[in-house]
Amino acid sequence: MSRPTARVVHLVSRPSGAPSAENFAFVDEPVPALVAGEALVENLYQSVDPYMREEMEEGGWELHAPLEGRTLGRVVETRADTLPVGTLVFHRQAWRTHSVVTAERAHLLPDFAGVPLSAHLSVLGGTGLSAWVGLTRIARLRPDETLFVSAAAGGVGTAAGRIARLLGAGLVIGSTGSAAKAAHLTEHLGFDAAFDYHDGPIADRLREAAPDGLHVYLDNVGGDHLEGAISAMRDRGRIAWCGAVAQYNNLQDPPAAPRNLYDVVGKNLRLEGFLVRDHLDARPELYDFLVPHLRSGALVPDETVVDGFDRVVEAFLGMLRGANTGKMIVRI
Template sequence: MSRPTARAVHLVARPDGAPTAADFAFVDETVPALAAGEALVENLYQSVDPYMREEMEEGGWALHAPLEGRTLGRVVESRADALPVGALVQHRQAWRTLSVVTAERASLLPDLAGVPLSAHLSVLGGTGLSAWVALTRIARLQPGETLFVSAAAGGVGTAAGQLARLLGAGRIVGSTGSAAKAARLTERLGFDAAFDYHDGPIADRLREAAPEGLHVYLDNVGGDHLEAAIGALRERGRIAWCGAVAQYNRLGNPPAAPRNLFDVVGKSLRLEGFLVRDHLDARPELYDFLVPHLRSGAVVPDETVVDGFDRVVDAFLGMLRGENTGKMLVRIAD
């Protein structure tokens, strides 16, 4: 019996500085016959994420081999009872049009009528869960408090803004990389104020946007933003550091530590880092909280969807350059 052909992307070179399309190659692979316990998945959506930049370094993804990433798809052939044909699943064998998975490596998507499929990779996925954990478990945002989010137009940032609004935040301020993104944050994504961080010292912009100071800072970038936020935090303020920041360090180029770090003592601040993989048990809380708002349309997942598997590398590189607002996704098939 003839087997289908999958189109896939391999990493073929490790970047020196910014990655380029030449670091990747598209390859065609014949899908082998399924073994017992396996299922073939036609991939529908793939996530491209900042952590993948780190995987391109030595010690990360192998060269000339299948890559990984979060993906949604539909089972089209099955020798696994738990993965019937037609089922929608989530798995990590991304960067290809067809994936062979086992039940251990794929999870059935919950039946969430009225929720867009792509939401499982955005506000209900790792980025939404990062924002949820940062706000509820790490910073423990209270109603009426003022929140500042850096990289606010990205996947975690836009999820954080929308979740914080629903959690009763008093004021939500975002920093982003262009005036157009800042306008989008306030006009469409529930932020009360937003600024382009290129517009002068961040401390000054923060003073204008939150003259009474901050209760919580959700840090995605470190550096100048962190220093300015420490300065603007009120007593007993909290800083939640998302995993994304860590990659700067492992890429050998960490941002400078804030010069005012010792204000953490004077103002009784709390800084806490977390990795979302340690908080996967929070997913049911997020679903319970958010699904009704997704069904009612009160929350619309903020996504930049690039169409077509042929553009997956472009989407990834564009995400690294900040060309997305909200979660960057690739639609592979309908």
Template sequence: MTTHTSSLTVHQTARPHGFPTRAHFAFVEAPVPAPDPGTALVENLYWSVDPYHREAMDVDPLHVPVEGRTIGRIVESRNPALPEGAIVLHREGWRTHAVVRPEQARRLPVFDGVPLSAHLGILGGTGLSAYVALTRIARLQPGEDLFVSAAAGGVGTAAGRLARLMGAGRIVGSAGSAAKVDHLLREVGYDAAFDYHDGPVAAQLTAAAPDGIDVYLDNVGGDHLEGAITALRPHGRIAWCGAVGQYNSPDGPPAAPRNLFDIVEKSLRLEGFLVRDHADAQQELYDFAVPHLRAGRLRSDETVVDGFGNIVDAFLAMLRGDNTGKMLVRRGAGPLAADGTGLASTPRSGAAAAS
């Protein structure tokens, strides 16, 4: 049974024009809900904040809890398929407690030596996005050269680490600061990386991969996509995962790449995808990644913010690029204050990042 008598949810209350602020959200307090027959009450432990949340702010309904991937523990059940004490993943979002039906929650496997938070990072939608992009969309082959944009984010760090284990050749990434570039080179295993603020992306990519690339994993769009089209060799592939470069633009999407016809001339393939359409790859990811995690060959890059009251600030920090790896919010032991005070993030990597 939960020891809390009240719950908090985060609602979006207005549409942003450009970069969002805390004023676009509100914390709503209510009694902890009671599960109806056939459901279970989940006390949430970890929340995911993701770039797609910004895009969703333009279309999702207002004055309802923000949707998102969440890990929690069942504390009261009225359904034998959802036993008390089980750890589940659901998408009921930014709230401290949720009532779920069996079809709304997936019971998570427990892997010895692997932190619970990995199920939102390298083993969750973030890692699955990278895995699907590399294996199903781009079909990366051993020895092929790869470029990843937003490489220091959750998908980007996962892609670099997974691609190295898959036998990729030269791995190049772009990031938003010198510190992130250093992290990619020292910790993640990228062969080359550059700060996209330092000059035109196409020129920096040419310098980092003078012989060209075979695969591009696009998390940004815009000038990164244009530069990658130039750098790709004939029959190269582009797996388009996101376009974070345009999410906060008040002027809308940037102009299309000027070299789109090169896709025809070089026989390139560009395919966008949504990870939700590849849920059947989840077990593949477990089979591939878990042995590497246990052996220390694979690590989970995370920036963890403590306290549900800081979830909006964590989201805004992620949009500013303040995170390295996956941005997560952990329930923590302190009060669930909604004023955002005491926001502190902790970068974590590997199995030492205890749940």
């Protein structure tokens, strides 16, 4: 049998400011013969995520070397007993059409009949888990409470909107980067109110949307959004901070922290950061909660699926620019 050739993306230079396609190169690599314990996976879906922008900096991904990322694929050749041919797996050897994995580095995907495979990269994957952990473990959102989500049209944001609705939230408010996306949030994604953050001070938009203030803010952005949300929080409000897309292009010179940070004291606020990788034990809770809603059709994952491995860099750069609504996924 002739060995397949893997098509692979390498990082070839580090960006100063916004990254571009020139920072990446496509390379063809022969797939090596398997040794005992290994399996060859043909990749089916790959996730592109905001944190990858940080990996492009010095100290992150190596240049001219394999990159990582959340990937779903099917075993097509095996020398590992626990990974028979045909098995669907999740692994992190991404940015390539074929990956060689070991059982330790590939996780069997749970078999949820009636649930689309790509959901494991969206609402059942890291972005859904981020929203779940942020809303339940960190912010402890209660029924009827008012929630604000920044970057609301993104992967975590759309999952948060859906999950909050299913949890019985009261007002759900989102911010996003265009009027069209704001309309999409309220018309199709279950948000009660949404605004374009270019459209005046965020604190003012929040006061219009939620005159009685916010109980919970799920922060994906930091900077001005955090300052505006602190201003609009009710007493004893909770802020779950799970990343800062807006800051990734400026790591050498992070934006000023909120000028009203001292209101954390005056309003008895809780500001709590989290990395979803430190909360992977929450995944069974997420499955138990969401799979019935996925099966019943009460929950449709919000995904932007880009077709073709050749477009993986384009998809990544588009995600950073905010071209997606919902989780950005590449079908390989």
